[in-house]
Amino acid sequence: MDFFDLVKKRRSVRKFSNENVPDEVILKALKTALLAANSSNLQPWEFYWVRDSKKKKDLVKACFSQNAAKTAQELIVAVSRIDTWKRNRNLILKNYKEKGKLIPIVEKYYNKVIPLSYTHDRIGLLGVLKKILSFFIGIVGLFKPVARGPIFKYDVFEIVTKTTALACQNFMMALVAQGYDSCPMEGFDHKRVKKILNLNSKSHVVMVLGVGKSDPKGVYGERFRIDEDLVIKII
Amino acid sequence: MDFFDLVKKRRSVRKFSNENVPDEVILKALKTALLAANSSNLQPWEFYWVRDSKKKKDLVKACFSQNAAKTAQELIVAVSRIDTWKRNRNLILKNYKEKGKLIPIVEKYYNKVIPLSYTHDRIGLLGVLKKILSFFIGIVGLFKPVARGPIFKYDVFEIVTKTTALACQNFMMALVAQGYDSCPMEGFDHKRVKKILNLNSKSHVVMVLGVGKSDPKGVYGERFRIDEDLVIKII
Numbered sequence: 001m002d003f004f005d006l007v008k009k010r011r012s013v014r015k016f017s018n019e020n021v022p023d024e025v026i027l028k029a030l031k032t033a034l035l036a037a038n039s040s041n042l043q044p045w046e047f048y049w050v051r052d053s054k055k056k057k058d059l060v061k062a063c064f065s066q067n068a069a070k071t072a073q074e075l076i077v078a079v080s081r082i083d084t085w086k087r088n089r090n091l092i093l094k095n096y097k098e099k100g101k102l103i104p105i106v107e108k109y110y111n112k113v114i115p116l117s118y119t120h121d122r123i124g125l126l127g128v129l130k131k132i133l134s135f136f137i138g139i140v141g142l143f144k145p146v147a148r149g150p151i152f153k154y155d156v157f158e159i160v161t162k163t164t165a166l167a168c169q170n171f172m173m174a175l176v177a178q179g180y181d182s183c184p185m186e187g188f189d190h191k192r193v194k195k196i197l198n199l200n201s202k203s204h205v206v207m208v209l210g211v212g213k214s215d216p217k218g219v220y221g222e223r224f225r226i227d228e229d230l231v232i233k234i235i
Numbered sequence: 236m237d238f239f240d241l242v243k244k245r246r247s248v249r250k251f252s253n254e255n256v257p258d259e260v261i262l263k264a265l266k267t268a269l270l271a272a273n274s275s276n277l278q279p280w281e282f283y284w285v286r287d288s289k290k291k292k293d294l295v296k297a298c299f300s301q302n303a304a305k306t307a308q309e310l311i312v313a314v315s316r317i318d319t320w321k322r323n324r325n326l327i328l329k330n331y332k333e334k335g336k337l338i339p340i341v342e343k344y345y346n347k348v349i350p351l352s353y354t355h356d357r358i359g360l361l362g363v364l365k366k367i368l369s370f371f372i373g374i375v376g377l378f379k380p381v382a383r384g385p386i387f388k389y390d391v392f393e394i395v396t397k398t399t400a401l402a403c404q405n406f407m408m409a410l411v412a413q414g415y416d417s418c419p420m421e422g423f424d425h426k427r428v429k430k431i432l433n434l435n436s437k438s439h440v441v442m443v444l445g446v447g448k449s450d451p452k453g454v455y456g457e458r459f460r461i462d463e464d465l466v467i468k469i470i
Contacts, residue, residue, distance in 0.1 A: 003412035004263075006238060007270050007405060028239075030467050034460055035242050036404055037419045043461055049469045062380050084465075091461045101456060145297050145424035154389040158396050159421070162441060165400035166419075169271055170242060173408070177238035184272045184401075186394070189380035197470070206397060221336060225269055226278055226326045230319075232265050234284045235432070 006176045011219045013181040016071040016212030025178050026074055026211065032174035036166040040114060042088050044160035045167050045206075046079040048197050055196055062192035063208055068183035072210030077193060078168050080160035082153065083202035085118045120153045122201075127152040157204055164206045175211060181218065183210040241411045246454045248416040251306040251447030260413050261309055261446065267409035271401040275349060277323050279395040280402050280441075281314040283432050290431055297427035298443055303418035307445030312428060313403050315395035317388065318437035320353045355388045357436075362387040392439055399441045410446060416453065418445040 001009070030047050038045070050056050056075060063069035089110050096102035120126050130151045137146050150156045172182045185208045193205045236244070265282050273280070285291050291310060298304035324345050331337035355361050365386045372381050385391045407417045420443045428440045 095459050162400040165397040166404040169401040169404035224330050231281050
């Protein structure tokens with residue numbers, strides 16, 4: 001199917017049929033997710049495919065037992081992390097080295113710029129220090145463009161969650177391309193979801209994705225978008 | 236082209252050729268972006284297609300004159316907003332009413348739950364109040380799943396930026412589907428970009444997207460992804 005038809009076909013399905021989803025469909029969609037664009041190639045995402053029946057039951061409950069979770073054949077949780085950058089950065093540098101392509105500017109970027117952006121302590125002291133530093137950067141910024149962030153831990157979370165969302169859209173599209181449907185959910189008790197997945201405080205639950213084939217009544221109404229002119233601005 | 240081939244073909248292009256991009260290609264990609272999944276259908280995104288030559292020049296500078304910006308034929312800025320929910324919510328409710336489909340649960344959701352999540356004052360007092368309230372919600376949460384957020388303004392920003400990223404991935408894919416390339420940039424002086432676009436404090440610059448056809452040397456090296464087992468967890 002044409003890409004633009006797939007985009008039109010993708011809808012958030014609130015009720016799935018009881019047809020099961022082959023494992024290879026999910027795996028292919030997950031692998032496709034990982035090919036999304038991402039911030040500095042740090043791949044700060046994780047995808048938990050929850051198959052254990054006890055965990056799955058708990059996850060449905062943590063999603064307030066909404067239909068899209070309850071009727072989903074499979075449940076995947078997309079997670080963003082601010083603490084995997086060091087491991088991933090090392091793997092990136094190792095790969096550059098192995099290929100004999102580690103140039104100084106890349107090495108400096110991953111060894112100096114990235115740690116400055118991503119390093120944060122538990123109580124947020126470094127965030128405060130970065131905020132103070134940003135005042136001086138702001139003075140330089142009066143005269144030329146400067147990088148003004150990320151400053152606080154939540155700024156880093158916005159970056160890693162943004163990147164994980166890019167992957168999530170790929171995941172959903174990869175399902176439609178294989179004839180399956182999904183529902184991205186943000187309505188859940190994030191503390192409980194994190195407990196089920198055994199996640200630490202350096203991770204956010206980006207969305208829970210229900211997967212299956214749509215029930216004939218799975219889509220609640222026609223797609224509605226506000227007038228394009230309200231959000232597409234040509235300047 | 237097959238969707239999975241398109242995903243493989245999409246790479247961040249750092250140098251574009253001087254072949255121009257027809258307007259209809261950009262417009263089609265922008266309209267496709269708007270069909271992405273999004274949070275509560277509130278469509279908190281904006282896409283600025285910067286065509287004015289002075290503004291474009293300033294935008295390139297604000298992106299530190301990096302190649303991907305400098306050589307891009309077209310530049311689009313994706314923006315997320317925490318202040319368009321009221322207008323959009325009203326349009327959503329109007330549409331439901333016109334179709335005679337406004338059921339009480341939907342009306343309650345948009346008139347009670349959404350304002351509770353999205354309303355924030357300038358100095359963040361409401362965030363503090365919500366944090367206090369969340370303590371009591373946490374007590375209830377000991378016994379049953381509860382919605383624990385968003386609390387602070389930055390939590391709302393994470394939601395709207397997440398949603399805008401879903402649209403950005405659609406945008407980039409829609410370009411590949413039409414034979415064009417893109418580069419999503421996060422390296423920019425956000426204060427200067429916001430000034431160029433005349434944006435207020437209730438908006439974040441999600442990414443600047445350079446668009447064009449790749450120069451033969453536009454992609455810097457092979458795609459590298461860390462081992463899938465590090466990020467796909469079957470539990």
